[in-house]
Amino acid sequence: MHLLRIALAALMLGGGAAVLAQTGRDVPPAASTANPSGQNPTAASVREDQLLRELNKLQGRVSIPDGKAALLEQPQGREWRQFREGWLPWIGGIAILGMLLALFGFYFTKGRIRLDQTEESGVKILRFNAFERFMHWLTAVCFIVLALTGLNYIFGKRLLMPIIGPDAFAALSQWGKYAHNYLAWPFMLGLLLMLIVWVKDNIPNRVDVAWIRKGGGFLGDAHPSAYRFNAGQKMIFWIVVIGGLLMSATGILMLFPFSATDINGMQLTQAVHAVIGVLFIAAILAHIYIGSLGMEGAYDAMGSGEVDLAWARRHHDLWVEEQRAKTASGPQVHGARPVPAE
Amino acid sequence: MKTIILAIVAAVLLAGAAAYLLSVNQKPAYQAFSTTGARVTPTDNLVGPNWSGDPQGRGAGHRG
The missing domain is CATH 1.20.950.20 (Transmembrane di-heme cytochromes, Chain C)
Known part of the structure; x- marks a missing residue:
C-alpha cells in the first residue's frame, strides 16, 4: 500500500512538470522538455470565448454567502458598461446643455416676461403659505445637491478630475456619495408632501x-x-x-x-x-x-x-x-x- | 429667506437621521458578501491597519 502511494505521488509530480513545461513560464523551453509529438495537446480544448458564445454566461459554484460571485462573465455586463461609459454621458450632455442653450436663446430673443403695471399693482395676494414654501424648498435644496452629486457620477472623472487631481476628486466624490445617499430621504419626504398638498390643484382640465x-x-x-x-x-x-x-x-x-x-x-x-x-x-x-x-x-x-x-x-x-x-x-x-x- | 434656511436645516437633520438609520440597518460589503474566513478589513488583516505590510501597524511601510 505504501509503495502504491509513492508511485501515485511520483506520477502526479511527473504530470505537474509536464503541465509547467507546456505553459512555458516556470520551466524554460528546451528541446528536452518540448512535447516530443510536436503537437499542442490543449489546442482543441474549449476556450473562454467559445464557452461564453455557447452558454451565454460563464458561472460556477462558490461557498461564500455571495452567490452572485459564482457568475464570472455575461454579455449584459459589457452592454451596461458600454451604456454607462458611452451613451449616458452623451444623453446627459445633450439634455442638459441643450436645455441651457434653449433657455439662453429664449432669454436673448424674448427677454424677460415683465410685470404688468395696472391699478392692482402694489397690492399683494398670498400665493403660497409658509408650509407650502417649506416643502418646496426642502425638496429643492435636496434636489440641487442630488443633481450636482449625481452629475459627478457621470461627468466627474471626465471634467473635474483633470482639474482638481485624483486625490481631491476621490475625497469630493466620497462626500458627494454620502450627500447623495442621505439627502435622498428628505427629498423623498418633500416629494410626498408636495404630492399630497398640491395634487388637487394639478388635475388637468379644459382650461x-x-x-x-x-x-x-x-x-x-x-x-x-x-x-x-x-x-x-x-x-x-x-x-x-x-x-x-x-x-x-x-x-x-x-x-x-x-x-x-x-x-x-x-x-x-x-x-x-x-x-x-x-x-x-x-x-x-x-x-x-x-x-x-x-x-x-x-x-x-x-x-x-x-x-x-x-x-x-x-x-x-x-x-x-x-x-x-x-x-x-x-x-x-x-x-x-x-x-x-x- | 427664513423658509429656505429652515428647509436647509431640516434637510441636514433628516439626512443625519437617514445616515444613522442606514448605518444601523446596512452591513458593509465585506461583511454582507463574504464569510468570516475571507474577510479582509483595514483593522484586522495580513497587511496591517495602514496597509503597510506590518500586521501590528507600527511602521509606515514594510521594512523586511
Whole structure:
C-alpha cells in the first residue's frame, strides 16, 4: 500500500512538470522538455470565448454567502458598461446643455416676461403659505445637491478630475456619495408632501387645453386663463412627481443592492435612474429659469409667499377670482391699496 | 429667506437621521458578501491597519 502511494505521488509530480513545461513560464523551453509529438495537446480544448458564445454566461459554484460571485462573465455586463461609459454621458450632455442653450436663446430673443403695471399693482395676494414654501424648498435644496452629486457620477472623472487631481476628486466624490445617499430621504419626504398638498390643484382640465393652444400667452394677443396652476406648471408638477417617484424607487433599489433583483436588474435600475435623472435636471432647469430670471414677479411666490395682484391677475386670473370669492377683501388680499369690491 | 434656511436645516437633520438609520440597518460589503474566513478589513488583516505590510501597524511601510 505504501509503495502504491509513492508511485501515485511520483506520477502526479511527473504530470505537474509536464503541465509547467507546456505553459512555458516556470520551466524554460528546451528541446528536452518540448512535447516530443510536436503537437499542442490543449489546442482543441474549449476556450473562454467559445464557452461564453455557447452558454451565454460563464458561472460556477462558490461557498461564500455571495452567490452572485459564482457568475464570472455575461454579455449584459459589457452592454451596461458600454451604456454607462458611452451613451449616458452623451444623453446627459445633450439634455442638459441643450436645455441651457434653449433657455439662453429664449432669454436673448424674448427677454424677460415683465410685470404688468395696472391699478392692482402694489397690492399683494398670498400665493403660497409658509408650509407650502417649506416643502418646496426642502425638496429643492435636496434636489440641487442630488443633481450636482449625481452629475459627478457621470461627468466627474471626465471634467473635474483633470482639474482638481485624483486625490481631491476621490475625497469630493466620497462626500458627494454620502450627500447623495442621505439627502435622498428628505427629498423623498418633500416629494410626498408636495404630492399630497398640491395634487388637487394639478388635475388637468379644459382650461389647460386652451392655455396650451395659446402657447401659454406667446401665441395670440390675450393671455390664457389659468386656475392656481397653469398647464406649464402642471406639467412641471407631474414631471417632478412621476420622475421623483421613479428616481426614489430606483434609488432605494440601489441603496439596498440585490435586495429585490439580480445583477441584470441592478444594471437596468442604474440605467433608468441615470437617464431619468438627467432629463429631470433638464426639466428643472427650465422651472428654475421661469421662476427666477425668466418672469418678473414669479420668485416672490416662493420667496415671501405673496405676489403682486396684477401679476396674479395676468397669469392666474381664475385663481384670483376664486380667492376673492372666498375672502372678498379679507386676510387673503392685502397691500398698499384695498382691492375694490366687485 | 427664513423658509429656505429652515428647509436647509431640516434637510441636514433628516439626512443625519437617514445616515444613522442606514448605518444601523446596512452591513458593509465585506461583511454582507463574504464569510468570516475571507474577510479582509483595514483593522484586522495580513497587511496591517495602514496597509503597510506590518500586521501590528507600527511602521509606515514594510521594512523586511
